[in-house]
Amino acid sequence: MLTILFDGVAYGMLLFVLACGLSVTLGLMNFVNLAHGAFAMAGGYITLVLVNRAGLPFFAGLAIAFLVTALIGALFERTLYVHVYNKNHLDQVLFTIGLVFMSIAAVDYVMGSQQVFIRIPDALQGRFELFGIGIGRYRLLIIVVCGLLTVALQLILSGTRFGSRLRASVDDARVARGLGINVNGVFALTFAFGSGLAGLGGALGAEILGLDPTFPLKYMVYFLIVVTVGGSSSIIGPFLAALLIGIADVAGKYYVPKFGAFVIYTIMIVLLIIRPQGLFARAAGR
Amino acid sequence: MQPAAVEKVDRYLAGRARWGALEYVFWLLALASIWHGYFHLPERYLILTEIAWLGLFALSLDLILGYAGIISLGHAAFFGLGSYVAALLAKHGIINEPVLALVVAGLAAAVLGFATSFLVLRGSDLARLMVTLGIALIMREIANQIPEVTGGADGLQGVTIAPILGTFAFDIFGHVAYTYCLIVLFVLFLLARRIVHSPFGLSLRAVKGNPLRSSLVGIAVDRRLVAIYTVAAFYAGVAGALLAQTTAFASLDVFSFERSADLLLVLIIGGTGYLYGGLIGAVAFKLIQDSLATFDPQYWQYWIGLLLVFLVLFGRIYGAIIAALIFAVARWLQLSFFECALIMLAIGLGYGHIQKGLKLLDGAIARLVGHARSATPMLAHRKP
Amino acid sequence: MAAVLETAALEKHFGGIAAVNGVSLAVEKGARHALIGPNGAGKTTVINLLTGVLRPSAGRILLEGRDITVLEPHKRVGLGLTRTFQINQLFLDLTPVETVGLAISERMGTGAQWWRLVGSRSPVTEEIVEILGRFHLTDVMFERTGNLPYGKQRLLEIALAIACRPQVLLLDEPAAGVPEAERHDILATVAALPADVTVVLIEHDMDLVFSFADRISVLVNGTLLTEGAPDEVARDPRVKAVYLGESLNA
Numbered sequence: 001m002l003t004i005l006f007d008g009v010a011y012g013m014l015l016f017v018l019a020c021g022l023s024v025t026l027g028l029m030n031f032v033n034l035a036h037g038a039f040a041m042a043g044g045y046i047t048l049v050l051v052n053r054a055g056l057p058f059f060a061g062l063a064i065a066f067l068v069t070a071l072i073g074a075l076f077e078r079t080l081y082v083h084v085y086n087k088n089h090l091d092q093v094l095f096t097i098g099l100v101f102m103s104i105a106a107v108d109y110v111m112g113s114q115q116v117f118i119r120i121p122d123a124l125q126g127r128f129e130l131f132g133i134g135i136g137r138y139r140l141l142i143i144v145v146c147g148l149l150t151v152a153l154q155l156i157l158s159g160t161r162f163g164s165r166l167r168a169s170v171d172d173a174r175v176a177r178g179l180g181i182n183v184n185g186v187f188a189l190t191f192a193f194g195s196g197l198a199g200l201g202g203a204l205g206a207e208i209l210g211l212d213p214t215f216p217l218k219y220m221v222y223f224l225i226v227v228t229v230g231g232s233s234s235i236i237g238p239f240l241a242a243l244l245i246g247i248a249d250v251a252g253k254y255y256v257p258k259f260g261a262f263v264i265y266t267i268m269i270v271l272l273i274i275r276p277q278g279l280f281a282r283a284a285g286r
Numbered sequence: 287m288q289p290a291a292v293e294k295v296d297r298y299l300a301g302r303a304r305w306g307a308l309e310y311v312f313w314l315l316a317l318a319s320i321w322h323g324y325f326h327l328p329e330r331y332l333i334l335t336e337i338a339w340l341g342l343f344a345l346s347l348d349l350i351l352g353y354a355g356i357i358s359l360g361h362a363a364f365f366g367l368g369s370y371v372a373a374l375l376a377k378h379g380i381i382n383e384p385v386l387a388l389v390v391a392g393l394a395a396a397v398l399g400f401a402t403s404f405l406v407l408r409g410s411d412l413a414r415l416m417v418t419l420g421i422a423l424i425m426r427e428i429a430n431q432i433p434e435v436t437g438g439a440d441g442l443q444g445v446t447i448a449p450i451l452g453t454f455a456f457d458i459f460g461h462v463a464y465t466y467c468l469i470v471l472f473v474l475f476l477l478a479r480r481i482v483h484s485p486f487g488l489s490l491r492a493v494k495g496n497p498l499r500s501s502l503v504g505i506a507v508d509r510r511l512v513a514i515y516t517v518a519a520f521y522a523g524v525a526g527a528l529l530a531q532t533t534a535f536a537s538l539d540v541f542s543f544e545r546s547a548d549l550l551l552v553l554i555i556g557g558t559g560y561l562y563g564g565l566i567g568a569v570a571f572k573l574i575q576d577s578l579a580t581f582d583p584q585y586w587q588y589w590i591g592l593l594l595v596f597l598v599l600f601g602r603i604y605g606a607i608i609a610a611l612i613f614a615v616a617r618w619l620q621l622s623f624f625e626c627a628l629i630m631l632a633i634g635l636g637y638g639h640i641q642k643g644l645k646l647l648d649g650a651i652a653r654l655v656g657h658a659r660s661a662t663p664m665l666a667h668r669k670p
Numbered sequence: 671m672a673a674v675l676e677t678a679a680l681e682k683h684f685g686g687i688a689a690v691n692g693v694s695l696a697v698e699k700g701a702r703h704a705l706i707g708p709n710g711a712g713k714t715t716v717i718n719l720l721t722g723v724l725r726p727s728a729g730r731i732l733l734e735g736r737d738i739t740v741l742e743p744h745k746r747v748g749l750g751l752t753r754t755f756q757i758n759q760l761f762l763d764l765t766p767v768e769t770v771g772l773a774i775s776e777r778m779g780t781g782a783q784w785w786r787l788v789g790s791r792s793p794v795t796e797e798i799v800e801i802l803g804r805f806h807l808t809d810v811m812f813e814r815t816g817n818l819p820y821g822k823q824r825l826l827e828i829a830l831a832i833a834c835r836p837q838v839l840l841l842d843e844p845a846a847g848v849p850e851a852e853r854h855d856i857l858a859t860v861a862a863l864p865a866d867v868t869v870v871l872i873e874h875d876m877d878l879v880f881s882f883a884d885r886i887s888v889l890v891n892g893t894l895l896t897e898g899a900p901d902e903v904a905r906d907p908r909v910k911a912v913y914l915g916e917s918l919n920a
Contacts, residue, residue, distance in 0.1 A: 083599060098592065224412075225416065299789025484786055484787060496759055
């Protein structure tokens with residue numbers, strides 16, 4: 001049972017890294033970016049090409065995936081997304097769905113539609129036993145990496161000037177602008193960083209989540225659930241939400257395989273009924 | 287009392303609901319298409335049938351999106367339920383007559399709509415997106431998990447549809463199927479038209495525009511929303527049933543996200559809030575999809591995505607034109623997806639300039655139209 | 671005279687802040703009752719509590735002796751309590767005819783009918799014409815509300831509340847934001863409201879308050895400072911101190 005918990009935690013932390021960029025985007029600009037999963041997919045395939053075909057070491061592949069995806073995010077944000085901020089939510093949804101369709105078709109064309117696997121180093125394969133818990137080496141890596149990232153994010157958010165600018169902008173963009181904070185600049189940087197994290201998550205998660213051109217649509221729901229349940233005004237909210245979703249999903253699929261998939265959908269709907277603004281969001285807000 | 291003023295207001299209100307000339311033209315064309323000779327190629331009936339039930343499906347979403355302001359990413363839940371119910375009723379011989387099965391399927395979807403309507407009353411746009419998406423995914427998962435009933439991933443096989451009203455058997459050209467769909471669409475359209483021009487419909491428009499004020503003039507907002515959501519679910523269920531009955535098949539993709547997303551595309555092309563948006567959009571979408579599929583059968587989704595992006599960026603008309611231009615240029619110069627994406631980014635970069643140019647174009651066109659109007663006084667506007 | 675609208679120790683807390691703290695009001699039938707106070711005193715919060723837009727943290731609200739503290743907003747309208755908003759809350763895409771007609775048919779109980787066409791019932795149409803005429807909106811009655819000048823929108827805001835035939839009408843700064851040229855229309859309309867309708871008025875314009883009200887309550891920092899006839903309140907030194915610098919005399 002503890003193994004399930006361990007796997008669930010790994011899954012949840014991965015979901016967090018994948019989804020936290022989306023959460024900040026929503027909280028900061030009230031922008032629904034359904035194409036977030038496309039950046040994750042991009043990161044995954046970039047690492048695939050670098051590691052499997054160009055023979056780069058795994059960790060280098062991860063780092064480059066982060067950077068390249070962040071750059072792609074910045075590029076798209078400055079040229080396209082910026083024109084859609086003022087539009088209503090429906091338009092934003094349609095716009096990002098359009099990008100998703102384009103990305104799926106493009107990746108399908110270039111890489112083929114079959115599921116692909118990134119070659120992970122031998123040291124990370126297999127599992128070992130610790131106090132009766134089956135610890136998968138790769139999953140352990142995920143927990144470590146994602147844990148470090150979470151800590152780093154929290155430190156940046158609370159300890160740096162950029163972090164306080166970001167928090168101010170999320171809290172009230174108009175007032176923040178009035179204080180001289182370059183909200184658009186903050187957002188561009190955050191969007192890029194969030195996309196980079198998504199790319200990293202996509203690369204890290206390829207082994208567990210499976211990587212194929214339909215990735216953005218398959219996992220879009222999970223990201224959205226994390227963001228909706230966790231709220232978009234902090235790091236802790238989505239983090240706990242992601243853990244909850246991860247553990248519930250893994251446990252659900254193990255203990256009640258027939259209904260495993262329902263578990264998270266039902267949790268989401270129930271939570272949204274009880275607290276429409278998300279489980280961990282502030283009571284007041286936009 | 288001022289009888290003259292009262293009469294004026296009466297005439298104004300009656301005029302809002304009066305059938306316009308264009309409406310008559312639209313339906314005359316549609317009903318005329320049933321006639322054999324109108325379309326020389328018999329295989330056109332298949333795509334016309336698709337347009338018919340897709341139009342009904344889009345109409346159902348317009349009722350909640352355009353008239354009540356509820357964003358839904360999971361309208362396929364009702365469509366799919368209607369589809370499976372109709373298919374199962376036929377397969378197991380529970381209800382053999384298609385029209386009756388159609389109504390039952392619609393009612394099943396309406397029940398689901400009623401049950402889930404309470405979830406979309408509250409919450410932000412995002413919460414509504416999530417909840418509706420979640421419901422559609424749950425429905426899909428349910429269908430997936432009971433393959434002994436639904437046929438699972440392979441779909442429901444062995445469905446045979448009895449003749450309509452015991453008399454009109456489905457033919458291989460799809461002629462009967464199309465007529466059937468079109469008549470159902472027309473009848474339900476008339477009903478919807480009545481609803482939106484009723485006091486109830488007016489209150490929906492008020493709720494969409496200002497829900498706070500609506501409750502403070504005595505409108506029981508939640509009850510109205512539940513009512514229209516249930517009606518919309520019924521319509522969607524009927525549309526799904528039409529699909530099942532005209533193809534004698536039902537599969538998991540009736541619940542798919544792509545179906546809900548395509549529906550939004552239909553409405554963005556056709557426009558919302560005036561009932562014809564779903565119908566016009568369905569025609570446009572099917573034609574676009576059909577022609578894209580001929581050019582690029584495997585990756586036509588890319589162009590749909592591109593179209594969506596530009597429709598949002600530049601509006602319905604210019605967005606479609608620009609997307610079409612890029613498509614044409616890409617085919618002519620044999621550009622790759624990557625290069626098209628670069629063009630898209632470049633257009634994004636020059637967005638401000640392009641918008642300014644389009645505004646100038648708009649102004650020029652308006653002036654031209656103004657000149658044309660004043661030159662032909664017979665075409666001058668009538669006062670309402 | 672019986673109080674048609676009263677509150678008992680009404681409270682509303684937002685986090686740690688008490689926006690409304692122990693307000694007990696009694697408004698008599700047919701009264702012209704003004705609620706004044708500096709900005710941020712909680713006047714609009716009181717209106718929001720009375721109409722059900724906000725739920726009180728404590729206290730009770732009674733309409734004609736009936737406890738409506740937790741009653742839904744639309745039901746309070748049915749019992750005869752309506753309001754206007756400080757910033758217009760109108761249906762921008764509807765015309766004045768449709769807006770007023772909407773309120774009338776809701777009041778008559780025919781608002782949910784889906785099988786009839788709008789306008790096929792002439793008592794409603796007659797009343798639409800009558801109300802729009804009373805509020806000087808006849809010349810713009812077929813225009814889209816969003817296109818109307820602000821003064822006309824403000825008149826429509828009040829007309830909409832009146833169309834519900836309220837027993838008690840809460841006016842939240844009816845003259846706010848209205849250009850000088852159009853204020854007269856608003857003021858005259860407020861003065862011409864039927865005598866059997868009880869009116870509670872929030873206003874900053876002291877001319878309007880003193881020409882209109884027969885009773886004034888002063889709200890400061892969420893509590894009632896004082897209450898009484900206009901000249902009593904005008905003479906009260908505490909009220910003058912609160913409005914530091916503002917002239918209270920007409």
